[in-house]
Amino acid sequence: MNAPLASDLPDEAAASRWEWESLNGSIPEELRRHIAEIVAREAGMLTALFYDTLLKDPEAAAMLSHELVSHRLSRSLQRWLVDLFPPDAAPEFADAARLQRRVGEVHARIRVPLHLVTRGARVLKGGIARCLSQTSLPRDALVETLSYVSHILDLAMELMATAFIQGTERATRNEEAYRLFSLGQDASLEREAQRAALLEWLQSLLFAVAGRNEATRLQPIGRSEFGLWMQHRASVMFGGIPALQRIIQLMREIDEEILPGIERGNGIGAALQRLQAHANDIKFLIGDAFQAVIGLENGRDALTRTLNRRFMPSIFAREIALATQSGRGFAALMIDFDHFKSINDTFGHSGGDVVLSRGAELIMDAVRLSDFVFRYGGEEFLVLLVEADANLAMRTAERIRTAVEACHFSVGEERSLRVTTSIGVAVFDGHPDYTHLMERADKALYAAKKAGRNRTILG
CATH class of the missing domain: 3.30.70.270 (Reverse transcriptase/Diguanylate cyclase domain)
Incomplete structure (x- = not known):
């Protein structure tokens, strides 16, 4: 899979980008190069410290004791440190962010607990701090370098954790989908059930409007059987597809704009037309969403049945x-x-x-x-x-x-x-x-x- 372009990075990375660029723009170039030299020289020692500490934890040892993993991760960790603190120019945020997200996705895939990752980061931060404190840097410069290292590592962990959480959520949704498949759930039946629930809510609402008085309160779609299913179950089945977000937006417009207008008696005819249009859009989008995943929820490839x-x-x-x-x-x-x-x-x-x-x-x-x-x-x-x-x-x-x-x-x-x-x-x-x-x-x-x-x- 190709790495995403800078524009493909998630919106939540904008604050991290600003902080990253501010940090690298504020530290003097000679101090940044000094940090890079220390990290490059001590990368082997820092990696050994990292594994020596984590291997004392039985939970971590079970994941890291395999020889192939240890050898591969040892080289990867040294390369990761040098890439984070390179000897030449400060790394571009987009490149650094892609790397951290890739690492976070791997951690999610092999189910490395997040607390072990943060513990490892703490070990590295302490090791680099000790190395820097043993240099001849003046006190003010030492404080600045320690602050820079701490913030850069924290930003890397933040980006890594974001990708880890997203990857874990995807895995959880897939596991739930597989569980439903194993239990014989039928997405086609679920689709028809939710269409029926939507139409039942609309029909009840229209009857309520026809016979309403001032004391009548119309049931919001968000509190209907269909609305509750959309908010609590649909995300498991559909993930973050655009149709789901559009349905939630249409439901919000119904509850916050259309129904209050009907209750106030303002332009009921036009409001009912808009309500019907919104309901039709939701019905259409629900059909599209189910069609997109129905093969997945059935669990088998349509042609080969594998x-x-x-x-x-x-x-x-x-x-x-x-x-x-x-x-x-x-x-x-x-x-x-x-x-x-x-x-x-x-x-x-x-x-x-x-x-x-x-x-x-x-x-x-x-x-x-x-x-x-x-x-x-x-x-x-x-x-x-x-x-x-x-x-x-x-x-x-x-x-x-x-x-x-x-x-x-x-x-x-x-x-x-x-x-x-x-x-x-x-x-x-x-x-x-x-x-x-x-x-x-x-x-x-x-x-x-x-x-x-x-x-x-x-x-």
Whole structure:
């Protein structure tokens, strides 16, 4: 995924931008370079201090003791410190903010508790302060450098925490969506139920207006069954889509402008017309919002009936937790149908759809009921094999490959074709970030294609 442009940074970063630029504009250049030299020279020591402190905490040790993570994070932390306090020009806010948000998103994905992140920042702040206090800087200059370091680290944590919270909220919504899917919830039924609730409120309101007297109080839409659902449940299903914000705005206009006008008896005819228009807009937007997520809430890709990749983070996080606790691993298979573009070009998209649909059936037939099959994108599928070692993963991958190779795909009247697959296999190695496993499976898939396709390679 490409990093966002500066204009893509969230609005709440505006205050942080102003503070960042003020800090870097006010500190003398020689002091900023002095800080950069100290941080660059002591980055190794600061990183060691960071891990020595956190590894004494059992909660942190469980996440950091894996050798691969420790080695990778050690280098990453040193690079992060140097990037935050570079020796040349002060970093642009947009670049610094993107980096902090990226780190925060990773922390959210691998579920690093926020209090461990802030504790680590406190360790780094104290370590840099001790290094600076041992220099020959005059007192006033020392105070200024300590203040600068403290504020820069605090700003980095603020940006990181914002992305962490947003990532955690997204994960929570996805987990809730997966829970609803697992319980068999039907978004189509929910859509009709909410449309009915909206129309029931409108009908009751119109009856109340027709027979009202001065003592009659009209029920706000925000207090109706539909309004309560919108405010408390819709965000779980729809997230932050624009349609949701527009519906909330229309509801607010109804409750704060239209209904008070009707109660006062001001231009009731025009007010009722506006009320009907608002209700129609809400009904239309609700339909759009449900249509956008109905495939996701059903949980399956419409063409292949495999799981939607939206559920991958939740499912992988759960399997990583189970594997860590039990010691029984799992594996990922990245499957790609070879020369799929030429299939589409020769037999049309309908022919390609036949290959994907039938191919997905063959994949699901080759795995166990406890395994997970995802439509990863285009002609790629991902299989998560639970409680599987390298031997079982390779046997399963070969079973899929040979089943596809042996199949005659019917793409029209008396027309069929043969298709092959390339498969990359990766076995869980203890890394807490599931994207690490995905990258290994993807590299193995690339190696299989490069080696001639129609083969399985273990990464």
